[in-house]
Amino acid sequence: MLNKLIVLAVLLLPACFANAHEYKAGELEIAHPWSQELPPNAPTVAAYFVIHNNGKTTDRLLSVDSPIAGVAQLHEHVMQNDLMKMQQVPSVEIPAGGEVTFAPMAYHVMLLELKDRSLLSDGKRFPLTMHFEKSGDVTVEVAVQKKAPEGMQEHMHAQ
Numbered sequence: 001m002l003n004k005l006i007v008l009a010v011l012l013l014p015a016c017f018a019n020a021h022e023y024k025a026g027e028l029e030i031a032h033p034w035s036q037e038l039p040p041n042a043p044t045v046a047a048y049f050v051i052h053n054n055g056k057t058t059d060r061l062l063s064v065d066s067p068i069a070g071v072a073q074l075h076e077h078v079m080q081n082d083l084m085k086m087q088q089v090p091s092v093e094i095p096a097g098g099e100v101t102f103a104p105m106a107y108h109v110m111l112l113e114l115k116d117r118s119l120l121s122d123g124k125r126f127p128l129t130m131h132f133e134k135s136g137d138v139t140v141e142v143a144v145q146k147k148a149p150e151g152m153q154e155h156m157h158a159q
Contacts, residue, residue: 021034021143023138024138025130025132025135025136025137026059026132026134026135027053027054027055027059028051028052028053028055028059028132028135028138029052029054030049030050030130031051031052032049032050032143033047033049033128033140033141033143034047034049034142034148034149035047035048035120035126035143035144035145036104036144036146037120037144038120040117042120043112044110044111045069045111045114046104046109046111047064047102047111047128047142048102048103048109049140050100050101050102051094051099051100052098053094053097054097055096056096057096058093058094058095059132059133060091060093060132060134061074061091061100061131061132061133062131062133063131064109064128064129064130065129065131066127066129066142067115067116067127068111068114068115068120069112069113069114070112070113070115071111071113072109072110072111072128073110073112074088074090074092074107074109074110075087075108075109075110076107076108077106086110104148109128120144122144122145123144124144125141125143126141126142127140127142128140128142
């Protein structure tokens with residue numbers, strides 16, 4: 001009986017971690033990189049995640065790239081003259097002991113000149129490499145989803 005329970009536990013273990021979608025780069029933790037599934041003819045796609053800095057010094061996300069896109073840019077939404085606008089930013093500061101959320105209507109990664117649309121449907125994943133000033137490079141797998149993950153809807157409407 002104990003052997004059967006151990007086998008069952010081993011078989012179920014990957015399912016428990018299927019949603020645990022976190023990465024480390026130095027003192028940084030990158031949680032749940034995701035992108036929303038888009039129509040087949042969409043010219044761009046955005047990627048989102050949360051970066052938490054456990055360190056005692058500020059770090060900076062300098063750039064990103066992905067083999068599915070010819071161009072990858074860091075963007076933010078800002079209010080200008082009562083209008084929400086998206087603009088490219090040169091880098092994003094990750095404060096010591098703090099976190100930065102990349103989400104719709106906030107900071108996000110824009111992927112342009114898409115090359116491989118086969119990875120942009122629900123349930124697929126694509127690589128995204130982040131280049132940090134102090135923590136170096138880390139490649140994450142971005143999960144493509146039909147809708148925003150739980151908890152992200154509140155953030156989207158709170159902006």
